[in-house]
Amino acid sequence: MQKLAINGGPRAIDGTLPSFRNASGRTLGGEEVAELIEVMESGSLSFLVGPKTGEFERAFAERYGVKTAVAVANGTAALHTAVLYLNPEPGDEIILSPVTDMGTAIPIMAQLAIPVFADIDPITQNIDAASIEKNITPRTKAIIVTHVYGHPADMDAIMAIAARHDLFVIEDCAQAHLAYYKGRLCGTIGNVGCFSFQQSKHMTTGDGGMVITNEEARFGRVLRQCSDKAWPRERGGRDHLFLAPNYHMTELQAAVGLAQLRKLDQFVAARIAAADRLTDLLAGTDVQPILPMPGTVGVYFFYCFRLDPAKLSQPIIEVVKALVAEGIDGFIGYPGQIPLYKYPVIRDHKTFGTSGWPFTLEGVRRDDFNSELCPVAEAACRETVCMWWTDRFEEKHLQQMAEAILKVLDAYRLAEHFDGEVTTRA
Template sequence: MKNGPFSRREFIKRNSLTGLGAVLAPSVLASVPAPSLPTKPFSSSLNEPLALLGGKPIRAKQWPVWPIWKPETDEKQLLEVIRSGIWSRAGVVTEFEAQWAATVGAKRCLSVVNGTNALIAALAQFDVRGGDEVLVPAYTFIGTVAPVLATGAMPVFVDIDPETFQMDPAKLEARITPRTRAIIPVHILGLPVDMKSILAIAKKHNLVVIEDACQAHLAEINHQKVGTFGDAGCFSFQNSKNLAIGEGGAIVSNNDAFMDRCFSYHNYGNPYGTVSGVIGIGTLMQGTKLRLTEYQAAIGLALLKRLDAETTTRNENAAYLKAKISHLPGIVPYKLYDDVTRAAFHLFPFRFHQEKFKGLSRETFVKALTAEGIPCSKGYAPLNKMPYLDDAFKSKNYRKMYPKEALDFKKYVERNACPQNDRICNEEAVWLTQNMLLGTRQDMDDIANAIEKIYGQADKLLAQK
């Protein structure tokens, strides 16, 4: 690829179906129909002045609104629940749990108030406590790490594979110590982790594996849903998620005794299943109140009916968009591991390389792309360096549970250095949200055209400095 503008004809030629095979993993080609690229004539909009410089944006049309609510199909059960007056946990919540377990292929499901508390409950019921260490990826949301701190354990950060944005198994074992109790692999952005490698390491060191699948509804590895590989899987149904309830979460597992403990924990520690005692003895274990409501479950049941089709649409549009932008200088889309048969695409990520994009900064690129009607963001900041960790380490409980040297924040940051994550967070990552992938092929063309337009006129943005 030349380091300068190229013609629309050359762009289409480079992204023909032949080129498509080179940028998609074989497993993706097997599960996603090969998209046909448009044959529309050259768009003069690429030569229009950049919107950031006062020109007309590539796109003025609204993106698909999220969440999607269809009153004619979605409201019947919800209205029945509201009119019944039975709003706390009852039969509709149980129905939702049964359907979610069946959907992901797990034996049991327990719904809770959110994905964060799903992780807290799971960690607590695998007896992760103060003095333990839990391995977490550096590239994730605070909702992965806050539960570790809530149990009194110490998060230990593992660097990522920049091509996939996921926890790098090759860097995992170096972080394991005698204190290590669990691993939380996160299928971040809705792209599956290399679970085969992580499970092998966990087995070798006798570690609990709790999958954070909060962004990865219906994603699959070898046709098995994520969240069902480890000892437990946790999901989120927060408003932005691919299954949106507003707030909500779930734990899934095939371990009956563990799930009974989770149920008891989410209901104050009262007896349930194998968590039983003498009649009338009362609350048996330490717990809290995490129960989902009936009307939340009714919303979840309504939207679950569309989740599979929406996931297929996201995968098809992601594959199409990836093929359209893969050969653009400085644009490197996500990579899926070879055994991934389906992703969730809660986000569509790509890496931006300033030096190959005519020296334009990521900051300016994001502003220019947004101005063209393509909303985007730079994604996460490094979680392994933030003050919330120092705040926890200064707490009375942490000072009682850990030696002073373990709580030296400066040394902690040095021990938990993740240079690949730093580069992704600070220089390279660009995100598009999942609702955009529910659009049309023309919508995907708008994204690719906007990036191409910015590349072609990057020198004009650079001249503004």
């Protein structure tokens, strides 16, 4: 058996893998630069005076086949814009998964609504439709569906529940650019789709976001106004109709976004091809990749897999440390080793001053965020291995990744020795 890198042996991955953190894993170049120069030379850096944000919105709407796209500052802002549009009453409830970014929950709390966590499906790790249904109360107003890791959630079941209970559906597609559910683009199935263009996403503008929809106005609000200080600019003059932030995207972000969007299909196809190849290389081993559901196209924001802890001589955390030492760009558990509700902002109600709002408002639902509220999610956070993914992996990188994973598994696999004792071969 080869000596592990964590024990001083040679690394399975020579050099570093392409990474979303820099040019090794991001395709940013001449097209983006040309767009940026145009904006800089124009002197118009705001959508109020320049054309790029509008152009980016129209191009995005066209690629998604929707009526409206509103460009915003980041993915959290996109989700906040959607929740502002819904205009919940303080104490109303919005259901979400605990396996997502805090950016999914922040907008709910910012509007003084209560985040209600439904558990996840153990296979896909997406929000579980049965758990959503169990958590519905007369105060439930919406479901935010994160297509986690880029793999579509079970939208037929979720949309059926939403129709039965008259709930608004926000799709969080931050990790799911150009993912398809039964032939339909994720983000176009619910009422509103929200995207992030943060550094690690399939296409990036550094930070950035987009809200897409086929409806313009509801709940007494116009979607576009929800990220624009509730200013009905088309009327001329100044007016502010309700409480809303300024989440404008800049012309610089939009310029980069336009160039990135032209290459998005290519980025996504390359991510999928690399993931499929790694899955092939790991076939027949103890590695259980998290794959898209049949009938869907998942787009691999991360490449995630599970291992059976009962077959390992070490806790998964030690396995991940050994993988990282071999050169794998990965970590354990998403959003971390605990689900979203166990971070201080939610668990300890660290919100507005010392008030604890919305969790301490009178008559609101009170979940115990210190408990194992969502047991499937708790286990997933403890046991899932996540690897950062990019569109720039080549065959040699994938071969080396598979080698690294199998080397570490081989070292940490429980083996039965001739004396019948269960021990490690390491």
